[in-house]
Amino acid sequence: MKNYMDELLKKINSKTAKVGIIGLGYVGLPLALEFSLKGFKTIGFDIDSKKIPLLNSGKSYIKHISEEKVLQAVQSKNFSATTDFSKLTEVDVIIICVPTPLTEHREPDMTYIVDTAKMIQKYLRRGQLITLESTTYPGTTDEVLLPLFESPASDNEKYVVGKDFFLAFSPEREDPNNSNYTTSTIPKVVGGITPNCLEVALALYNQVIIKTVPVSSAKAAEATKLLENIYRSVNIALVNELKMVFDRMGIDVWEVIEAAKTKPFGFNAFYPGPGLGGHCIPIDPFYLTWKAREYDVNTKFIELAGEINTFQPYYVVNRLVEILNSHKKSIKDARILILGIAYKKNIDDLRESPSLKLIELLISKNALVDYSDPYIVQLPVTRKYNFNMQSVELTKENLKSYDSVVLSTDHDSFDYKFILENSNLIVDTRNKFNSLGFNSPKISKA
């Protein structure tokens, strides 16, 4: 009888294993580059046919992922991209890096994972390792993926996990534009369905990641990623709540956070803002909330954090209305410029950006809204929004023409001195102006 495990381990350890990565976004693309640059033949799969020719010609469509690296990977002939999923039969390892968004009712949208898993089921052959990296609820790998792969469409026989094929969960920990850590230098948690699955998955990731962290099960690995993001979501919500409480008391939350930060143990600073953004923090925690209901338990912290973080754009708009009113101006017909559309500074990603919500709320109040963001020249159509808007140039004349600017995302490339000098009013959701030492009656915090 053939020992698929030994064979796969041998291929991995000799770098002759062929790696397939499904989903070439912020997670899949850097990972595919890591494998190919370490010498693994790597095929990138994506359903978005626009991405494929770009990548195959050595171009990057994500600003913080260097074009040079893509080009190098393509030229090495180790990397190629395709929309042809039948090539899944060619690879020894399949890594799933597809999105896990929420539906409009804040429930997990498992479409991408399920569709991908069915595609794999179609082509699965003995001796393959499949790992899932998408953030999801505990139990996904066991309950959604495993049953499909145990009954491959490509074979009449049942496959046995840990013997015929190997299945693991290993959460991505990408942090776009983090200058200290990149894909390969962030330790990676791995949980297998069986001990064999874990062993094979560890062998794989050890080839490209500085340190792997085995846990006892796939669901423990799934829970780990959720804990990391729930921690962030709750702590951001906590300072957002305290911002509103302290504001009433005439206390500047930013000053308080800076002072608390001087405690050399037991405190970690989080900062308030106009709301949560990005593909993780606003979304992932609710995967646990949803799953927990199956067990008759509530995740009260997650729901409270959601409530408070969701309220932040409304809070900013309320503050803006207050400030305009104190200058005898109404929000209706006021000209408002939103500075920064990306969900965090210095990146070009606007997924779940609170700036988009700000625009929506301001339009609903009949304000005249524009935005300026050097990273996002034109607002693309998103799942939720379709604003036909272009980034406004920050000239003297333009700035002067707005009743107020609202700093939503504090890109380093903004010229804050120039903005302050030429704006009528500034609503600063990031404490940026004060932290740069600028003080002016024009500036209000929100």
Next chain:
Amino acid sequence: MKNYMDELLKKINSKTAKVGIIGLGYVGLPLALEFSLKGFKTIGFDIDSKKIPLLNSGKSYIKHISEEKVLQAVQSKNFSATTDFSKLTEVDVIIICVPTPLTEHREPDMTYIVDTAKMIQKYLRRGQLITLESTTYPGTTDEVLLPLFESPASDNEKYVVGKDFFLAFSPEREDPNNSNYTTSTIPKVVGGITPNCLEVALALYNQVIIKTVPVSSAKAAEATKLLENIYRSVNIALVNELKMVFDRMGIDVWEVIEAAKTKPFGFNAFYPGPGLGGHCIPIDPFYLTWKAREYDVNTKFIELAGEINTFQPYYVVNRLVEILNSHKKSIKDARILILGIAYKKNIDDLRESPSLKLIELLISKNALVDYSDPYIVQLPVTRKYNFNMQSVELTKENLKSYDSVVLSTDHDSFDYKFILENSNLIVDTRNKFNSLGFNSPKISKA
């Protein structure tokens, strides 16, 4: 006209200022020792007459405060303790380190602060600096202390703050038994009522503290301390909630926390437990909750954290009942041994310890409860509890005689191997046995 500020600054900078410290507990005593060992004549005031002769004979009544330091301070003749508050007229600086507990209805109990402030009001003279270190709601220094000191009982004239006397808030940051940081090496936040107050208070603390951190107001300093403790309370509650959720899902929260800890940025580990203990974390956050009501705002995170942390001892007892029942034993008449009574490991302080609540709950269910704690030989009478109990010796025979032991506080000095070998059942609220590598069907987590 006399310049009280210059005079006081001169005295402080030449170490000829006489320092009075009110409240010789976990905060006041180490601070008094710091000042006296740095060369300041220091008088410690306390209403507890039992403490005075002990201190004056060079004895410490707090385990983690070294007797040697007390003896050295007494022998240097710089330090003495007294219950005679009329000596407040002799000192140039008055530092208030009295308790700020909660009433039974979770409202601030300001008795100690108010009584102390009235005592100071009685003896106040021009040229004194008063600082408050007790954790309290934002506004205490301005609203409670200031009006009293502006109208000293010792003088017919009104005193002007920042000119006749100086008033500041500087929160204590004591962490008993922290081996990396002690009183003098933890940066200290200081907020004054006026800029002069701040300047004098900074001068004072700079004499004994490695780094002072000025903030713009007393209430910003008050808020800083609350933020630090609210952060801890909320994060402990969060993992306590996740412990209960993950437990239902068959996931070990301890394993998940250890795995999440390997993320090299953006995550800080907190651990679940049998409930909150100590003089800060379970109490301080509610000072903000109480004050916030005055401003028509709710502190939802604090209240949720309180709800979940308060529930933990009940959760542990429920788990214990479940485990006993699965062994066909009832909690009624079961013999239960609580290991560890102190509120955290390796200290002798049992204020707000969840172990006390566990004892109360178990007695209410007619279990036969004992405890063992090498740091607390006899249970003292507390504000809430009066159990007439002595620590049980951990012999083979004793351990075997209990239906279950419950590890509540994981002192390092416990012999865990011996406990495991000789106990019938163990309910481990600290994951101590597993983390030491012990695995046994006798062990359950709670």
